[in-house]
Amino acid sequence: MRDSNDDRMAEYWSKNVSLMLRVFLIWFVVSFGCGIVFVDWLNQFRLGGYPMGFWFAQQGSVFVFVGLVFYYAHKMSSIDREFGVDEEAD
Amino acid sequence: MDLQSLTYLVVGATFALYIGIAIVARAGSTRDFYIAGGGVNPVANGMATAADWMSAASFISMAGMIAFMGYGGSVFLMGWTGGFVILALLLAPYLRKYGKFTVPEFIGDRYYSKSARGVAVLCLIICSITYVIGQMKGIGVAFSRFLEVDYETGLLTGMCIVFFYAVLGGMKGITYTQIAQYCVLIFAYTIPAIFISLQLTGFALPQIGLGSMLSGTDVYLLDRLDQVVTDLGFREYTTDSRGSTLNMFAFTLSLMIGTAGLPHVIVRFFTVPKVRDARTSAGWALLFIAILYTTAPAVAAMARLNLMSTVEPESGQYLSYEERPQWFRNWEVTGLLSFKDKNQDGLIQYSADPVSNELVKVDNDIMVLANPEIAKLPNWVIALVAAGGLAAALSTAAGLLLAIASAISHDLLKGIFRPDISERQELLASRASMALAVLVAGYLGFNPPGFAAGTVALAFGLAASSIFPALMMGIFSMRISKEGAVAGMLAGIGITLFYVFQHKGIMFIPGTAFLGELPANWFFGIEPNAFGAVGAVINFSVAFAVSAITRPPPETVKKMVASIRVPNLKNDSNLV
Numbered sequence: 312m313r314d315s316n317d318d319r320m321a322e323y324w325s326k327n328v329s330l331m332l333r334v335f336l337i338w339f340v341v342s343f344g345c346g347i348v349f350v351d352w353l354n355q356f357r358l359g360g361y362p363m364g365f366w367f368a369q370q371g372s373v374f375v376f377v378g379l380v381f382y383y384a385h386k387m388s389s390i391d392r393e394f395g396v397d398e399e400a401d
Numbered sequence: 402m403d404l405q406s407l408t409y410l411v412v413g414a415t416f417a418l419y420i421g422i423a424i425v426a427r428a429g430s431t432r433d434f435y436i437a438g439g440g441v442n443p444v445a446n447g448m449a450t451a452a453d454w455m456s457a458a459s460f461i462s463m464a465g466m467i468a469f470m471g472y473g474g475s476v477f478l479m480g481w482t483g484g485f486v487i488l489a490l491l492l493a494p495y496l497r498k499y500g501k502f503t504v505p506e507f508i509g510d511r512y513y514s515k516s517a518r519g520v521a522v523l524c525l526i527i528c529s530i531t532y533v534i535g536q537m538k539g540i541g542v543a544f545s546r547f548l549e550v551d552y553e554t555g556l557l558t559g560m561c562i563v564f565f566y567a568v569l570g571g572m573k574g575i576t577y578t579q580i581a582q583y584c585v586l587i588f589a590y591t592i593p594a595i596f597i598s599l600q601l602t603g604f605a606l607p608q609i610g611l612g613s614m615l616s617g618t619d620v621y622l623l624d625r626l627d628q629v630v631t632d633l634g635f636r637e638y639t640t641d642s643r644g645s646t647l648n649m650f651a652f653t654l655s656l657m658i659g660t661a662g663l664p665h666v667i668v669r670f671f672t673v674p675k676v677r678d679a680r681t682s683a684g685w686a687l688l689f690i691a692i693l694y695t696t697a698p699a700v701a702a703m704a705r706l707n708l709m710s711t712v713e714p715e716s717g718q719y720l721s722y723e724e725r726p727q728w729f730r731n732w733e734v735t736g737l738l739s740f741k742d743k744n745q746d747g748l749i750q751y752s753a754d755p756v757s758n759e760l761v762k763v764d765n766d767i768m769v770l771a772n773p774e775i776a777k778l779p780n781w782v783i784a785l786v787a788a789g790g791l792a793a794a795l796s797t798a799a800g801l802l803l804a805i806a807s808a809i810s811h812d813l814l815k816g817i818f819r820p821d822i823s824e825r826q827e828l829l830a831s832r833a834s835m836a837l838a839v840l841v842a843g844y845l846g847f848n849p850p851g852f853a854a855g856t857v858a859l860a861f862g863l864a865a866s867s868i869f870p871a872l873m874m875g876i877f878s879m880r881i882s883k884e885g886a887v888a889g890m891l892a893g894i895g896i897t898l899f900y901v902f903q904h905k906g907i908m909f910i911p912g913t914a915f916l917g918e919l920p921a922n923w924f925f926g927i928e929p930n931a932f933g934a935v936g937a938v939i940n941f942s943v944a945f946a947v948s949a950i951t952r953p954p955p956e957t958v959k960k961m962v963a964s965i966r967v968p969n970l971k972n973d974s975n976l977v
Contacts, residue, residue, distance in 0.1 A: 324966055331490050338486050342479045347649050350472070354640065359612035360621030365639045368475035369467075369698040370608060373482045373691050380489045380687050384680035387494075391677070396969045398675045 323394045327387065334383050342372040408547050408784040415585050415788045416562055419795070422581060423566030423574045431828050434571030435502040435807050436671045441576055443678040447685025449576045450669045452583035452792070453800035454481075454660075454686070455693060456532075457539030460586060460793035464772075465765035467701035468708075471636070473643030474701065480656025482687060482694055487661040489683030492869075493670040495876045497679035498965045502671065504664045504804075504868065505812040511875040513958055514883040515817055520890050522808045524867045525664045529801045529808075530845070531860040532663075536798040537846030542766075543794065547787035553847065559795065560843040567799045568835045575799045576672065582792035587692060589789020593773040593782050594696045597703050600776060607699030626702055629709050632716065634753035638702065652931035659861030659933050662869030665797075665804040676968035704768045707775045712749045712760065719748035728774035737764035802842060806835035862901060866893035866936025874944055876966070879959045881944055884951040889944030897936035 345353055350364030358366050391397035402410075428434040441449070459481070467474030499507055505525060509518025537556060544555025566574045591607075598610030602622060614621050626638045635641075643649055660666070669686075670679045711729075712720045722740060732738035739762040740749055751760040770790065773783045810831035815822060822830070867890045874881045874889070881889075964970050 320963065320967055320970070327966075334486070334490060338483065342483050342653065343650060346475060346479055347646060347653065351640070359609075360614065360623050361612040362623070362639050365472055365475075365623075366612070368472060369478055370611075370695050372479050373695050376482050376486050377684065377688050377691050379486055380684035381681070383490055384677070384684055387680060388677055391968055396967050398677060398969050 319394060323390065323396065326390055330383065330386055330390070334379050337375065338379055341367060341375045346372050402780070404780045404783060405549065407780050408787050411781070411784040411788045412548070412791060415581075415792065418581055419562060419566055419578045422577045423570050426570050426574045426577045428569070428571035428573045428828070431502075431811075431824055431831065433573045434828055434831050435803075435811060436668070437571075437573040437576045439500075439672060440674055441672040443673050443682035444685050445580055446576070446669060446673050446678075446682045447687075448583045448689055449579035450666065450682070450686035451689035451693075452579040452586065452796040453669055454663075454666050454690060454797070455586065455793055456797035457536055457543070457790065457794040459693065459697075460590065460790055461539065461543075461769050462766050464697045464700040464704065465768035467698055468705040468768050469763075469765060470643060471630075471638035471641035473641050473649070474698075476643055476649055476652045476656065478694055478698065480653045481660055482690060483653070484657040484660025485683060485687040485690070487657055488666065488670075489680060489687070491873055491876070492661060492667060493679045493683050494676045494968070495965045496667060496872070497670050497673065498676050498968060499961075500671075502668075503807050503811050504667055504872070505808055506816065508871055508875065508886070509812070509816065510961065511958065512871075512881075512883040512886040513955065514887070517871075517883055517887050517890075518812060518816060520887060521868065521871065522812045524863050524890070524894065525808050526805055528663065528860045528863045528868070529665060529805045530842070533798055533801045533805075533842045534845045536794045536801065537842050539794040540791065540798065541846060543787060543790045547784075547790075556843065556846050559791070559798075560839060560846075563795055563799050563802065564836065564839045567802055567839065568832050571831065571835070572668075572672065572803055575796075575803055578799070579796045582796040583689060585792040586789040586796075587689070589785045589792070590693050590700075590769075591696055593776070593778055593786060594700050594703075596778050596782065597707070597772065597776045598699060601703055601706070607696045607703075611699040611702055622706065623702065626706050626709075629706065633709075633713075633751060636753075638705070648931060651934045655865050655931045655933035655937075656861060658865040658869050658937050660864075662864035662867075662872070663860075664808075664864075664868065665800040667872075668804060668807075669800075700769060700772060704772045704775065707772070708763070708768075709751070711775060712751050719750055722747050722749055725749070726775075728771050731774075732767050732771055735767075736762075737767050738762060798842065802835060802838045805838045806831055809834040809838075861930075862897040862933040862936060863894060865933030866897040866940055870937050870940040870944065874941065876962065878948075879962050880948055880953060882948045882951045882954055885944040885946075885948030888947040889940040892943040893936045893940030896939050897932055900932045900935075 345364065346368035350368060353364035353367065354362040356363040361370070388397065430438075432438055463474075463477055466477065496504075496507060499510075501507065501510075505518045505521035508521040509515060537559070540559035541552045541556035544550060544558060545552045548555065566578050570577075594607040595605050598607040599605055601615060602610040602613040603616045604610040604613050611622060615625060623639055630636070630638050643652065670682060673679050673682050711726065714720065722742065729738065733740070738760075741759055741761045743757065743759050744750070749759055750757060752758045770786060773786055810827060810833075814830055814834075815827050870893060871886050871890050874886065
């Protein structure tokens with residue numbers, strides 16, 4: 312049985328997945344990218360006493376992770392409301 | 402007051418607090434016992450998750466490992482925090498929406514199969530037991546070092562405390578004690594770090610201090626450290642990598658996936674009231690963890706620098722063994738620090754060259770514990786560190802024991818063998834299995850198996866290669882069938898066990914490692930600890946391949962998946 316509600320939910324899910332992909336892209340770039348693969352190249356720049364690559368690996372990536380989780384939670388709440396599936400609805 | 406009585410006072414006060422909380426937060430139902438009644442505030446749950454997750458390893462060992470690995474230690478920092486992003490996005494909200502009690506229960510329902518549930522219980526128990534042995538050992542060591550009682554007495558005291566609040570309160574008691582434990586451990590970790598950062602750089606925030614100049618000079622702390630370690634022949638602190646780039650990559654990924662797959666952490670997200678709360682709660686957990694994890698690199702670098710400048714105050718001018726400080730003597734007694742005067746000049750020469758190095762043993766684990774003493778901080782700070790280490794070990798042990806107890810009483814007993822028992826009987830059974838789990842963990846703490854050190858790799862490897870992929874595919878694919886899931890889990894565990902055993906010995910028995918612990922034999926240079934990521938990839942591939950040739954899941958399962966994807970689905974009748 313497929314009805315318009317199923318289509319709405321499919322759209323909801325694809326919005327969720329594309330938001331996730333964006334968040335994971337940043338997650339990947341700051342940790343595996345800046346912290347590991349491009350670390351030597353980034354180390355030529357400095358952030359105070361920190362070589363930049365080293366900073367990403369030991370400080371920056373962790374800060375970004377925290378921001379990403381809150382950003383995702385915030386964005387999803389508004390997507391939930393847009394589709395009328397938030398838990399305040401009942 | 403002397404250090405001894407001060408430590409007793411601080412540790413005693415924290416224990417009184419935990420027991421007080423346990424009496425207030427008793428569990429009255431199975432819902433209280435397994436998921437704390439499902440009504441925990443998301444910020445409070447974040448704090449409890451942080452304490453649950455940060456074990457004796459995070460508190461005591463991590464900064465010490467980074468101190469001696471430098472940049473290579475970043476794999477732990479990124480791996481153990483990045484996993485929470487995976488958990489927050491891919492698992493937590495959906496498992497909360499599913500709304501039952503345990504991780505194997507989800508796997509059993511989603512894959513419409515008791516054998517899938519059984520395999521999940523097995524993985525969960527192996528993972529959690531190996532993990533809990535380390536915590537028990539941490540409790541024994543912390544007690545024996547700080548209260549100067551023997552290891553056995555220390556372990557027994559710790560067991561009694563955990564027994565009391567975990568058996569009585571279940572998840573409810575554990576949650577509220579974990580919140581208190583988080584506060585104790587984060588104070589204990591950050592206060593010495595702030596003092597030391599002020600001493601060295603004049604900045605109170607260790608995260609800033611690490612990137613600043615040393616007080617009274619125009620040299621950056623990290624530059625000085627790089628120079629001091631390379632002068633002694635060690636590799637440069639800020640660039641010393643752990644194996645190849647591929648190995649760093651695989652290790653970080655394994656720790657991330659393993660973190661997201663650890664059942665005692667996942668189950669914490671079952672305790673919040675709403676799906677939205679599960680999402681934000683993961684953010685709070687990560688924030689509370691990040692406070693410690695971004696302080697750790699500063700503790701590491703500063704401890705290393707302090708150690709270096711204690712034994713070699715000026716370049717070429719060495720500390721005389723006769724004039725060694727009190728902390729040096731204390732740790733020598735434990736055997737974790739030792740000196741051998743190879744050239745008979747009575748001076749301590751520390752270098753990277755094993756032939757001339759005279760500081761023959763500096764155990765990683767002493768760095769955090771000895772740090773306040775090395776930096777000559779007041780006694781109450783040292784007492785606080787003891788209480789913090791114990792809080793970290795106790796909170797993680799309790800969380801793991803709950804995961805084991807609920808797998809036994811809820812999944813094995815109620816789910817598979819005796820589905821007809823009443824709620825009261827199940828609550829009794831869950832208390833009994835908790836008591837049993839504490840006793841088994843205690844026994845293993847008294848008689849730690851020789852392979853204990855190698856098993857942490859196995860715990861993460863199993864979580865990464867079996868539990869995580871099964872959960873993720875269960876949510877994100879409607880096509881994975883029960884045959885696919887079971888085959889995937891078994892293939893993932895199998896290949897990970899095979900790889901770990903072939904390099905570290907069958908069941909870690911020395912001499913049975915058929916390829917030897919030789920980096921030359923590592924698959925693409927990936928160390929055994931980092932193999933979980935490869936196991937996970939194999940799990941995913943096998944599950945998809947097998948599902949493609951077996952019958953798709955029934956309609957009811959597809960409906961269940963559709964409903965866990967949406968926080969508040971209209972006509973949501975298929976969820977009980």
